[in-house]
Amino acid sequence: MSDPLFFGCLAGVTVGGLLHLDGADGRHAARVRRIRVGEQVLVADGEGAAVRGVTQVVGADFIDVLVAECLTEPGGAHWWTAVQALAKGGRDEQAVEAMTELGVDEVVAWQASRSVVEWRGSEKQSKGLAKWQSTVREAAKQSRRFRVPKVGCATSTTDVCKHIRAAAQAFVLHESAVEFLDAQVLVPSGEVLFIVGPEGGIAPDELAAFEEAGAKPVLVADHVLRTSTAGVVALAQLQAMARSM
Numbered sequence: 405m406s407d408p409l410f411f412g413c414l415a416g417v418t419v420g421g422l423l424h425l426d427g428a429d430g431r432h433a434a435r436v437r438r439i440r441v442g443e444q445v446l447v448a449d450g451e452g453a454a455v456r457g458v459t460q461v462v463g464a465d466f467i468d469v470l471v472a473e474c475l476t477e478p479g480g481a482h483w484w485t486a487v488q489a490l491a492k493g494g495r496d497e498q499a500v501e502a503m504t505e506l507g508v509d510e511v512v513a514w515q516a517s518r519s520v521v522e523w524r525g526s527e528k529q530s531k532g533l534a535k536w537q538s539t540v541r542e543a544a545k546q547s548r549r550f551r552v553p554k555v556g557c558a559t560s561t562t563d564v565c566k567h568i569r570a571a572a573q574a575f576v577l578h579e580s581a582v583e584f585l586d587a588q589v590l591v592p593s594g595e596v597l598f599i600v601g602p603e604g605g606i607a608p609d610e611l612a613a614f615e616e617a618g619a620k621p622v623l624v625a626d627h628v629l630r631t632s633t634a635g636v637v638a639l640a641q642l643q644a645m646a647r648s649m
Contacts, residue, residue, distance in 0.1 A: 407456060408437055409446040409545050411552070414453055423447055423455060423469045430466040439467055448550040450541075452477045477550035481593040482646050483509045485571065486635050487564055489516040489602035490523060490532075495632035497539050499600065502636045503553075504543035507643065510554040511536065514564055518604035523557070533557055561610050564599065565617035571597040574619035577634050578606055581621035585638055588622065590645045598642070600635040 410429040417423050425433060425447055433439045439459050447469060448454035454475045461468035486508050490496050500511050513536060515523055523529040533555060540553045558564045568574040572594025575585060578601070590596065599606070599614060606614075615621065624637045 406548055407444050407446045408433075408439070409448060409454075409548050409550075411450050411541065411545070412447045414447065414449045414455060417455055417471055417474075419471050419474060421471050422460065423457065423471055424466060425469060426466040430463075433467045434462050434465055445469060446475075446548065448477075450544070450550070450552040452479065452551050454550045475550070479551075480646070482590075482642075483595040484639060484642065485510040485512065485567070485595055485597040486639065487512045487514050487558060487567060487597060487599040488635055489514045489600055489606075489631060490519040490521040491602050491631045492520040495603070495630060496521070497536065498632040499635050500536055500539050501543045502632075503639050504540045504549070505547040506636060506639050507549070508553050508639055509551070510556065511540065512556045512558050512564075512567060514558045514599070515560070516602045517561075517607045517610060519602040520604075523559075529557060529559070561613050564610075565613055567597060568599075568614060568617040568619045571595040573597070574614075574617070575599070575622045575638070576606065576611065576614045576619045577601065577624055577638055578611060578621040579623070579628050580611075581623045583620075583622055585622040585624050586641045586645060588620070588645075590642065590649065592649065596642060598635065598638045600631055600638070602631055 412425045455471045456473040457469040457471040523532045544552045573591045574597040576599040
């Protein structure tokens with residue numbers, strides 16, 4: 405079994421030094437995971453750096469780790485951004501969780517016109533974003549990722565179009581497309597963005613705006629996929645395309 409991963413501050417930490425992990429992750433390590441003295445753990449900063457070490461002290465809400473090794477998770481040539489429409493039944497969170505485990509770099513919550521779930525108002529949006537941020541953090545732990553994906557929000561079609569124009573390449577997953585994603589020529593580097601619609605699909609005016617902004621409609625399967633799975637399939641295909649370059 406791989407070493408459990410927690411997130412904490414690594415400032416000033418060196419091999420042979422003692423890392424004090426407290427806060428939410430320190431409590432989780434001590435109380436929930438019940439880490440024991442002598443157990444090896446990983447502690448990452450969420451931005452690509454991590455240490456591996458052996459637990460020396462376990463308190464009520466902290467652990468102290470003797471650092472044995474400093475590690476880094478190098479960034480790839482591509483930055484994978486998923487624009488995920490809000491969806492009912494927690495399907496959007498399922499998608500975000502799975503894409504995080506797979507290696508997405510950024511997720512953008514999109515308030516599509518056909519989304520049943522709404523984040524209208526600053527309070528709802530703040531709560532929704534906080535929930536997604538917690539989801540990506542926990543999924544990164546589970547998959548032993550040293551980087552926690554960024555989480556953003558697009559409250560309109562215009563916001564999504566801004567993201568499209570800023571990316572090196574953009575795709576919109578849509579059943580009306582005539583070409584498959586894995587048949588496209590991937591850019592050699594840069595941000596690659598893909599858009600996943602809600603349960604009711606992407607509205608015609610939204611699709612037209614995305615195409616005008618530079619996103620290409622593509623298929624990722626022979627049949628229509630749920631919003632909770634379409635982005636996962638797209639990301640897996642994009643990563644396979646990048647590895648074959």
